[in-house]
């Protein structure tokens with residue numbers, strides 16, 4: 001079976017350092033026959049969660065924007081990479097939208113979840129359906145000028161863990177430092193961590209899905 005990865009860049013700009021980090025990972029993964037599609041959240045139509053809680057009562061969401069297509073794509077992949085620059089010591093607002101709406105989407109709203117859970121039309125925390133991301137392999141990286149990478153990584157990794165994914169790590173915190181476009185490749189330690197993370201991600205994908 002072919003192995004596919006969806007890699008999400010949470011930067012608010014195109015041609016970002018975050019996209020560059022994902023291109024480096026994608027090139028390395030292609031050497032072991034793993035295909036990666038990079039999706040950037042910049043310039044996409046993405047709304048905030050409205051907190052109407054319709055999803056819990058009716059398992060429907062009134063928002064139909066680009067994020068729904070992106071989340072459906074994530075469900076088709078075997079591996080997911082979440083990559084995000086640091087804005088004000090944490091993940092970006094766009095990545096926060098993916099995490100906030102994604103937690104509801106993958107557990108309550110995704111068509112595949114509703115199909116497997118047809119006897120339970122409502123939703124309760126006592127009986128949470130399996131996540132549509134369950135069993136997928138995940139990796140997270142952050143890109144910073146200087147500070148906030150650890151807190152952001154915790155958010156990205158925790159999102160994947162509560163969606164029942166198998167999350168891999170590297171030999172150190174996966175934050176790459178760089179401010180100007182392209183500067184991350186000068187962060188030798190950060191690049192080594194990125195390679196190690198990519199290799200650990202690839203090894204687990206191959207073990208589980210080859």
Ligand SMILES: Cc1cc2nc3c(=O)[nH]c(=O)nc-3n(C[C@H](O)[C@H](O)[C@H](O)COP(=O)(O)O)c2cc1C
Pocket residue numbers: 011012013015016017018019084085086087088089090143144145146147148178179180181
């Ligand atoms: C609005 C904004 C807030 C930022 N806040 C931080 C911060 O708190 N800590 C930090 O180290 N870098 C911060 N940065 C710098 C970015 O993390 C850095 O430039 C990064 O390389 C941008 O990645 P990108 O090209 O993928 O968007 C901030 C940048 C912007 C635009």
